[in-house]
Amino acid sequence: MVKIIRQGVYYMEGRLVKEAQAFMTSEKKARAVQNTMTHAVLSAHGGSRIALAGDIVALLRALDDLGIASLPPAVFFSGSDDTAFLRSAAERFRACLVSMDLCAPQQYLREAFAEGGEVLLTDLPLPCGALGALALPCGEGGILRYAACGALPKEAETVAVLLRGTPADGVGPTDIALAIRKELLYFHDFGRGKIFEFFGTGLNKLSMDFRCAISDALKGDCLSTLWATDGRTREYFLRHGRESYAPLAPVEPAYYSGGITLDLSRIAPMIGLGDHILSLQAALEDPSAALAMAEAAIRARGGSHPLPKGEKLRLVYGEVGGYAGTFETVAECAEILKERRISPAGGMISCISAPVARAAMERGYAAQLIDAGMCFERMSAWPTQGFFAFDGDMEAPIVLDARTIAASLAEGELVPATQAEYARCREGETFSDACYRHRVIIGSGSAAALDYGTVWPIPAFAPVPDEVTLQVLEEPSGDDAFAVLHTAEAYAWGDAIAWRERGAVAAIALSYSEKNRTHLIDWGILPLTAKRLPEAGTVLRITNIHAALAGGELRAVRLTSRSEKPFSLSLEIREGEREVLLAGSKNALIKAGRKQQ
Numbered sequence: 108m109v110k111i112i113r114q115g116v117y118y119m120e121g122r123l124v125k126e127a128q129a130f131m132t133s134e135k136k137a138r139a140v141q142n143t144m145t146h147a148v149l150s151a152h153g154g155s156r157i158a159l160a161g162d163i164v165a166l167l168r169a170l171d172d173l174g175i176a177s178l179p180p181a182v183f184f185s186g187s188d189d190t191a192f193l194r195s196a197a198e199r200f201r202a203c204l205v206s207m208d209l210c211a212p213q214q215y216l217r218e219a220f221a222e223g224g225e226v227l228l229t230d231l232p233l234p235c236g237a238l239g240a241l242a243l244p245c246g247e248g249g250i251l252r253y254a255a256c257g258a259l260p261k262e263a264e265t266v267a268v269l270l271r272g273t274p275a276d277g278v279g280p281t282d283i284a285l286a287i288r289k290e291l292l293y294f295h296d297f298g299r300g301k302i303f304e305f306f307g308t309g310l311n312k313l314s315m316d317f318r319c320a321i322s323d324a325l326k327g328d329c330l331s332t333l334w335a336t337d338g339r340t341r342e343y344f345l346r347h348g349r350e351s352y353a354p355l356a357p358v359e360p361a362y363y364s365g366g367i368t369l370d371l372s373r374i375a376p377m378i379g380l381g382d383h384i385l386s387l388q389a390a391l392e393d394p395s396a397a398l399a400m401a402e403a404a405i406r407a408r409g410g411s412h413p414l415p416k417g418e419k420l421r422l423v424y425g426e427v428g429g430y431a432g433t434f435e436t437v438a439e440c441a442e443i444l445k446e447r448r449i450s451p452a453g454g455m456i457s458c459i460s461a462p463v464a465r466a467a468m469e470r471g472y473a474a475q476l477i478d479a480g481m482c483f484e485r486m487s488a489w490p491t492q493g494f495f496a497f498d499g500d501m502e503a504p505i506v507l508d509a510r511t512i513a514a515s516l517a518e519g520e521l522v523p524a525t526q527a528e529y530a531r532c533r534e535g536e537t538f539s540d541a542c543y544r545h546r547v548i549i550g551s552g553s554a555a556a557l558d559y560g561t562v563w564p565i566p567a568f569a570p571v572p573d574e575v576t577l578q579v580l581e582e583p584s585g586d587d588a589f590a591v592l593h594t595a596e597a598y599a600w601g602d603a604i605a606w607r608e609r610g611a612v613a614a615i616a617l618s619y620s621e622k623n624r625t626h627l628i629d630w631g632i633l634p635l636t637a638k639r640l641p642e643a644g645t646v647l648r649i650t651n652i653h654a655a656l657a658g659g660e661l662r663a664v665r666l667t668s669r670s671e672k673p674f675s676l677s678l679e680i681r682e683g684e685r686e687v688l689l690a691g692s693k694n695a696l697i698k699a700g701r702k703q704q
Contacts, residue, residue: 108373109290112366113297118267119360121308123368131360139362144333144355145265145302148224148241155226155259157250158233158242160184160212164562165601166230166247167196171557172565172694175254178202182220184212191560198554205547210460210486211430216242217319218462219543223336223344224353228253230600234325236332237318239340239355241302243331246622247600248629248693255697263330264301267363270309272372277525279439279508280317281431284324285377287367289384291328297365298329306335306357309371315343315535316435323430347538376523379506387511387523422521423450425512428457428484432509434466434536440513441472442529444479449516456509457484462543466536479517568607568631568691574650575612576666581643588612590635592643598623603630607692613649615640615676628684629693636677641665647674656685 115126117139131139140146156179159166163183170178181202185193197204205215213233221227223239232244243260245253252258274283291297303325305318313321322332333355334340341352375388427440440456456476458464464485467473473483507515510524517527577588583606591606593616603626606614613633617640627634633652641647646666655661661678664671680688690696 108370109286110368111290111294111297112368113294114365116267116363116366117360118269118306118357118363118366121359123267123269123363123366126362129360131362135360136362139360140262142358142361143265143363144239144304144306144335144357145241145263147355148226148333149259149261149263151224152226152259154179154257155228155253156220156222157181157253158184158212158216158220158227158229159250160207160233161230161247162599162601163230164192165599165604166250167192167557168562168565169247169251169604169694170254173251173255173697178254180220182215184215190562191558192562194548195554195556195558197548197550198552199550199557201550201552203547203549205543208486209542209546210462213242213323213430214319214460214463215543216240218347218460218538219349219540222349222351222353223340224355226259228259232326232331234319234322234332236303236305236322237315237334237340238343238351239334239336239353241331241333246625248625251693251697264364266298266301266303266329267357267361267366268303268305268307269366269368270305270307270313270371271368272309272370273312274317274371274374275525276529276531277510277514277523277527278371278374278376279431279436279510279524280320281324281506281508282374282377282511283321283369283371285379285384285506286374287325287369288328288379289377290367292384298325300330301364303329303332303367304334304357304363305332307369309369310335311337311339312371313339314435314532315339316433320430320433320436343535346535348540376508376511376525378521387507387521388525391521391523421450421519422507422512422515423452425449425454425507425516426456427509427512428455430459432457432459432463432486434458434463435532436509437463437467437476438470438472438532439529440481440509441467441475441479442532443510443513443524443527444481444517445475445529447479447517449480450519453480453482454512454516455482455484458486461485462538462540463536465539465542469537481516565604565694566608568695570691571612571631571633571652571656571688573653574648575652576646576648577612579615579641579643579645579647583609583611590615590647591632592616592640593619593623594640598626600626603627603632606630607632628687631688631690631692631695633678633688635661636679638675641674647676649676652678653689656680656688 116123117129178200183204184207186207216235221235221240225240227242229244230247235242335356344352375386378385378387476483514524514527515521577590579592580589581592588610590613593614607630613635615635624634649663651662655678663674663676665674687693687696
């Protein structure tokens, strides 16, 4: 079904060969590294397009602070009401401003923006690989560096995903992604920071919607995806009114740092729950395995009710949305539920974009779903999931493919979609871009400056001091020096800017994710760690900071009205980060470098 190869492989003679068995010289290996699709795309482009979907206000302020006068073709996705600031930014940078109530960002890129064989830099993971476009989520810092210096990566680690066979009727893209993830659970670092390249004889058995949904479902497991292109890819571009197709395929022999062989014909409908992933087919044959998984989920949600052995799983509610809400998925769910009714608790299905919703209405699929009892929505970013129940009120969320959700809602119990009889969707939607033409703002370059309105420019930040007395706060407020008591693993990029503007010198946490740590350093905030977190309101004096940035020892004491007591804090600084902190921010360092040139 799915086989992981955790070592270098060559794609040669239509198969993946382990490096140790390929007997390639170092010269041949060096040439083979250049035969991947990723290398072909990266080496062909001196420039890139840009797509921003995160905290775009903060990022645009940072771009303006750098004095960036122009950007390559760009699209900004706004999750809030259009403001004068965003409109002026679209005008200044000749960018498209797209409201996210129209579409999921990656779907707009696929329907109207991305081009085959190109590099697309994004602040968040926005897969476009099924079109042969390499979307690189380089984060906000990467966007700034590219805008200021024009630096693009020339190489990236790649993993070959060799496709064989044809998926069975009832098996959907979520099943494929869960099958891959089930194997990746045993190798947590296998795909991290790497690009998955999809190709092989099974490629032409997958529709474009199917390929896009697989890419979306795997975006947390790898850096990005890139697919070989074929006639289906060309037809997709033409159907969406664009001449952006580019032929793309690996050249044999091509070298990859790892490989995955995927027999699509052997994948059954899957059920996913957090880190526990089972085959739904096996779970139905052996209910005890699914029941054990359900019990673990209920315990995690604070429940302790023992589940009766041998009881069947009931799907009481199902949501189909997010990346799964493609035209093909909506059509096939409608066919599964045609002239049937769902369980009384109901379900919801939403489309990935307004043009997809329009096509579903035009073809009658929306009416079929509504008649069956489903709530039909225009667009939702929520992922596909279901809720199974035991013994009345005990419920837990699970991840299923949309087709299995539809079949289970119709049957009243959890059943794989392979048991459902329905007409497969054999053609794509009739695409209309009218909603984009009417609502997407396309900048003309007429704005000479940003209209900040209620937004304000980023001020100049002072370098990190050598000594500071600060207060530890959970909810930063005021203008005095403070340290953020950072207990969360996720926050918006703009939070670091806001904290710095309000006087933050440091953050204190037990640990940081790599992304959050980078955010703090980019804006001149020390990422301090402690074995035990101080209470909110604690006053600390921190000294010897500059020496600590060079590898020395950081010193800190807790101040009270009666005494000073040593307080243990650690600071780990890597190459290049000391210069950022001493400059005051990443932007300040970039501007200083420009002056020296």
